[in-house]
Amino acid sequence: MRAGEDSASAVADGPLAAGWRWLWQAPEVAAVLGKHVEAAAADDAQVLSATALSIIAAGQLGRGLAVVDDALAALDAAEAGEHLEIGWLLRLELAGAAKALRLPRIGMRALADVLTSATRPSIVGAALVRGHSLLAGRCGHRSELAEVLAIAEKCYRGDDRVDDDVAALLRAAVRVEMARWHRRVGELGAAISAAGEGLGLLSTLRHADLDSGKI
Numbered sequence: 001m002r003a004g005e006d007s008a009s010a011v012a013d014g015p016l017a018a019g020w021r022w023l024w025q026a027p028e029v030a031a032v033l034g035k036h037v038e039a040a041a042a043d044d045a046q047v048l049s050a051t052a053l054s055i056i057a058a059g060q061l062g063r064g065l066a067v068v069d070d071a072l073a074a075l076d077a078a079e080a081g082e083h084l085e086i087g088w089l090l091r092l093e094l095a096g097a098a099k100a101l102r103l104p105r106i107g108m109r110a111l112a113d114v115l116t117s118a119t120r121p122s123i124v125g126a127a128l129v130r131g132h133s134l135l136a137g138r139c140g141h142r143s144e145l146a147e148v149l150a151i152a153e154k155c156y157r158g159d160d161r162v163d164d165d166v167a168a169l170l171r172a173a174v175r176v177e178m179a180r181w182h183r184r185v186g187e188l189g190a191a192i193s194a195a196g197e198g199l200g201l202l203s204t205l206r207h208a209d210l211d212s213g214k215i
Helices: 016-022 027-040 044-060 064-079 086-101 103-118 121-136 142-157 166-184 188-202
Strands: none
Touching: 016 027, 016 044, 027 044, 044 064, 044 086, 064 086, 086 121, 086 166, 103 121, 121 142, 121 166, 142 166, 166 188
């Protein structure tokens, strides 16, 4: 997600909105807030948003596989209730779980609806980066794979609902994926260059503590 950190929030303020803001800086805090709101929420929209927050935070903490069943149930609820952005974010998490299980085809199936239907640029960008991570090493079309990441960065730049610091983090994440890919194909110089560009983006953060070290 983390691409649409405010998109799934069902309230304008309070602990749920605070939880979405904490996703980058302290996902463990976001997870706790999500569980708190999920238990106390007064309506289905808040419950769904809080559940999604907890699931995405678990993914940030490397526990995405443990919440796959919850993510599938939440996705069914989101799509039944036409909470489209929450559904797209959950699909990103499920694709991440598929990657961890080395099931790229299942991951790409999870992303298909995001890539064809999502209207928010940063969510499309996140799906492109996730798709690249699923296909890199399994697809020989190197120029096309490079173009995928270039388009993802344009998507991040083009979402006016993402503030400058979060946009910088997302663009740095693109550089991480670039560096990983170049290293995989033996292009060490290009990998070092991409990593350096990512560090440069992190140096532009107005609030340096927003980066929890995940990037």
